Amino acid sequence: MNHRSVAAGRDLPAGWALSRAGIFLTQPINLIFLGVAGIIAFLSLYPTFFLIYGSLTDAPLGVPGHFTLNNYIRAYSDPETYRLIVTSFVFGLGASGLSVVLALTLAWITIRTNAPFSRLFELTAIVPNIMPPILIAISWVLLLNPNNGLINASLVKLFGWQQGPFNIYSLPGLIFVEGLILTPLAFLIIAAALKSMDPALEESAKTLGSSEFGVARRITLPLMRPAILAAGTLNFVRAVESFDTPAIIALPARIEVFTTKIWREALGSFPTNHNLAATYGVGILVIALLFVYLYRRFTSQIESFSTVTGKGFRPHQIDLGPWKYSASLVALLLLILMVVLPFLVLLLVALLPYYHVPTWQTWQNLTLDNFRYIWDTSRVHRAFANSLFLALVGASVCMLLAALTSYITVRTKIAARGLLEGLVFIPWAFPGTALALGLLWAYVDFPIPVYATIWIIMIAYVTRFLPYGLRAVSSTIIQIHKELEEASVACGAGFFATFRRILIPMMRPGVMAGWIILATIFMREFSATLFLYSPSAEPLGPLLYFLYLDGMRGRVAAIGLVISVISILLIAVAQRFSRWEKS
16 A cells, blocks of 8 residues: 555656646647747757857868867967957947947937938938948949049049049948948937937936036936947947948958958858858857847846836927037938938949949930840849749748747746747847858758758848847737737637737737838848859849949949839838828
């Protein structure tokens, strides 16, 4: 009797655990959690593991090898590596610092002053997001090339100088262009913080006798510090991991940063050395993870510095008096640098029969031949079809995964949902070049043949940009009151019916906004694509780059303008959809 009781006591924990597991699996949301967690874990950890594996093996890509540390010894015993690290940090700090200064100036003028046309400036500040970064870099090369850049050539002709004063093929030129590209992202972060500040603190300081400058120094800037640090940290990561601008400016100038070094080892040398490229990829991934962690710390501080209450208010506006027109002029100058000049130079080059400095006779020779090239060339058609497929299907898959992930992390109390947030955190920090190398190692011998197909590019896009969709959906689902779900369940609807009939319609604006963001990003993505594409699966990014290397600048400009028009149409559809939702 006693022996049976002891045996029964020993069997109880196992049976109890099985019972709890059975109850857990009977809940649909738990099954969805396991499925979503498995997919995100696979997308995040699988290429990460193989990136590290590639750096620790002595065999080429796709060949079994042996464990070795020689790749790290070779990489980090080379004095050139430390110059590369210093150059990368100078580039990242310079570009992020410039972007924050420009964004803070533009945000302050458009939001906190009475400068004329401030609403228009605020709207157009985000327009550069529709233009591929590689095209912005190309446009500034066309403007500031030391030999025949349009600005340099115009200044030489105007003042009779021997040579132009600007040289885009330099580290300052690289920092300048990347800073302009990153400014819209910094503007969105800083402008949001400026709009959310309660003016009562500033008005109290003014009542006590502080000047506008004193209020800005003692009240506004301290409250803005977390947002400024967050924007600077995030843009530092984006600059260090960027390959668009370095591919156009740094490679011809022989300026070595992390991404150009990875490109040289993986693609730009013969024989290629994917092992060494993976070693540098691990290095840039570690740096990116560290600074994205700092970014998350700063954004959490933004919430603790929040001064928004339930009381309605408008941000405190400064009356600039007669200086308000000067402020508008400064904002206009920034937008000319960010939007107008790149667009106009691309339009001009697209209409020229060949690239040259315009003269009065140029206007008689304008042609649409570069646009006819788009219409007549099958390679361009395939590239547009591939990019549109990646944009439409990839963005849809990404947003579906983001919507499920957001629901689990925001709405449920599953104990392991924090792990899901951590898994999403990894791709956010994954530089495009490092992710591409990890995917090359991961899928070269994968049972399902995705290597050298368009599917490996889609996997890269969904993996890397899932956090962008997640943020768009999470901000929407937080605003949906849980009583709506509870009412649906009380009426007898199950989880799937509630999710389909209640949550999806309510989440539609956030899902649509995230989808548009992802679709425009997928249309212009370049860094990871260059490493993963094949001739049969060539999107627009590699096509633009190789046409540019072949000197076909007019065709590059024409294709870039068409890409921008498609992006504008997508955004216009989203805006119309949003208005329809509100009505």
